[in-house]
Amino acid sequence: MDFKLTEEQQLLKKNIGDFAREELAPMVREIDEKGGFSWEVWRKLASLGIPGLAAPEEYGGEGVESLLTQTMVVEELARHDFSSAANVVSNWSIMHVLTVGNEEQKERYLKPLSTGESVGAFAQTEPDAGSDVVALRTSARLEDGYYIINGDKCFVTQAGEADFTIVMARTSNEKGANGISALLVDKDAPGLILGQKEDKMGYRGSTTRQVSFSDCRVPASNLLGEEGKGLKTAMKMLTGGRVLTAAQALGQAQAALDASVKHAKERVQFGKPIGSFQLIQGMIADMAIQIESARLLTYYAAWLKDNDQPFISYASMAKTLATDTAMKVAVDAVQIYGGYGFMRDYPVESIMRNVKITQIYEGTNQIQRLIIARDLLDERASFRDMYGQSKA
Numbered sequence: 604m605d606f607k608l609t610e611e612q613q614l615l616k617k618n619i620g621d622f623a624r625e626e627l628a629p630m631v632r633e634i635d636e637k638g639g640f641s642w643e644v645w646r647k648l649a650s651l652g653i654p655g656l657a658a659p660e661e662y663g664g665e666g667v668e669s670l671l672t673q674t675m676v677v678e679e680l681a682r683h684d685f686s687s688a689a690n691v692v693s694n695w696s697i698m699h700v701l702t703v704g705n706e707e708q709k710e711r712y713l714k715p716l717s718t719g720e721s722v723g724a725f726a727q728t729e730p731d732a733g734s735d736v737v738a739l740r741t742s743a744r745l746e747d748g749y750y751i752i753n754g755d756k757c758f759v760t761q762a763g764e765a766d767f768t769i770v771m772a773r774t775s776n777e778k779g780a781n782g783i784s785a786l787l788v789d790k791d792a793p794g795l796i797l798g799q800k801e802d803k804m805g806y807r808g809s810t811t812r813q814v815s816f817s818d819c820r821v822p823a824s825n826l827l828g829e830e831g832k833g834l835k836t837a838m839k840m841l842t843g844g845r846v847l848t849a850a851q852a853l854g855q856a857q858a859a860l861d862a863s864v865k866h867a868k869e870r871v872q873f874g875k876p877i878g879s880f881q882l883i884q885g886m887i888a889d890m891a892i893q894i895e896s897a898r899l900l901t902y903y904a905a906w907l908k909d910n911d912q913p914f915i916s917y918a919s920m921a922k923t924l925a926t927d928t929a930m931k932v933a934v935d936a937v938q939i940y941g942g943y944g945f946m947r948d949y950p951v952e953s954i955m956r957n958v959k960i961t962q963i964y965e966g967t968n969q970i971q972r973l974i975i976a977r978d979l980l981d982e983r984a985s986f987r988d989m990y991g992q993s994k995a
């Protein structure tokens with residue numbers, strides 16, 4: 604086993620960490636209070652090529668294919684600015700789905716996403732279809748060279764900011780998961796209706812809205828990939844997104860540990876720094892054990908992908924362990940801070956609010972556990988067919 608990072612990875616990790624600390628961290632509090640996607644931050648990220656890091660060079664990206672390298676970049680960003688890390692992952696995931704598009708679609712949609720001129724959105728979840736994605740009801744009917752879309756999507760990240768949205772819609776009522784297609788819907792498409800901006804607990808540096816479609820017309824040429832293959836393709840492409848969600852959680856967990864160590868050394872009670880009390884020491888040691896374990900599993904899942912090994916179950920394990928760890932670590936960090944931890948002026952309060960979402964999106968941790976268990980038990984559930992399998 605070789606745990607050594609390449610020189611390129613070490614340098615990238617350091618550069619991203621320095622950039623996030625100096626350029627992004629000072630803006631986090633204001634954005635958290637205001638709520639919403641910040642184009643100013645996005646342009647700063649674009650100045651380093653981060654929005655397009657994972658995109659092919661011919662489409663304006665940096666061509667960094669390694670999931671392990673991407674994981675480290677996200678972790679470093681998340682250490683200082685959770686929303687930027689999550690926004691970048693959302694953008695990369697959309698780009699991955701777009702790579703099944705034809706040349707014209709890639710030129711038109713992928714390039715501006717890579718350079719950071721635009722940002723994309725992905726609309727799958729519906730008010731009555733979250734974990735149960737196959738239950739989605741938004742329909743797309745082909746008529747005279749146009750798809751006519753009707754239905755409601757919720758929790759769409761970057762809706763209203765994005766130049767286009769990849770919409771998962773039912774093109775056949777009979778075929779279950781194989782009746783769902785991906786369509787590219789431009790921001791100004793007639794019949795696209797944006798809902799109110801959601802007011803969220805955490806991940807506040809993003810814009811989240813409901814999006815409705817009322818006889819929304821898009822040209823048939825906006826079909827992304829093959830008809831009926833939309834959901835399966837997206838699910839397969841988005842598996843890497845689970846590892847990157849683990850990285851978001853790890854970055855925040857590490858920030859919580861760093862802050863806790865600092866506070867434990869500085870805060871004096873009973874005439875001693877609280878870090879000298881064994882109960883506090885135990886919490887700090889447990890945080891470190893859990894973070895290091897989660898980091899190893901996350902890097903391993905990314906390494907498996909980079910080495911063309913089956914990694915679907917490992918991506919789910921990494922996502923579950925890292926995000927559950929981050930939640931626990933964040934709660935403990937607030938405890939170590941005592942009453943100050945409950946105050947917005949101290950860093951651990953927002954960490955506790957941010958990491959909660961990592962247990963929910965990219966498939967809840969209950970769904971990840973189902974994927975892992977069903978893979979082990981080798982069940983032939985339709986659910987498992989949808990999410991893929993780790994064994995051939």
Ligand SMILES: Cc1cc2nc3c(=O)[nH]c(=O)nc-3n(C[C@H](O)[C@H](O)[C@H](O)COP(=O)(O)OP(=O)(O)OC[C@H]3O[C@@H](n4cnc5c(N)ncnc54)[C@H](O)[C@@H]3O)c2cc1C
Binds near residue numbers: 760
């Ligand atoms: C901030 C934010 C951003 C998001 N961004 C996007 C986006 O850009 N695009 C998009 O399409 N979606 C997005 N989502 C939606 C997100 O992916 C869903 O919220 C998530 O998949 C869960 O779906 P749900 O909220 O409907 O919960 P539900 O599916 O209703 O789940 C509720 C609870 O039941 C559990 N549960 C459900 N089914 C099972 C089962 N079979 N066994 C055991 N437990 C189960 C879940 O784990 C959960 O605890 C976002 C959500 C949030 C909050």
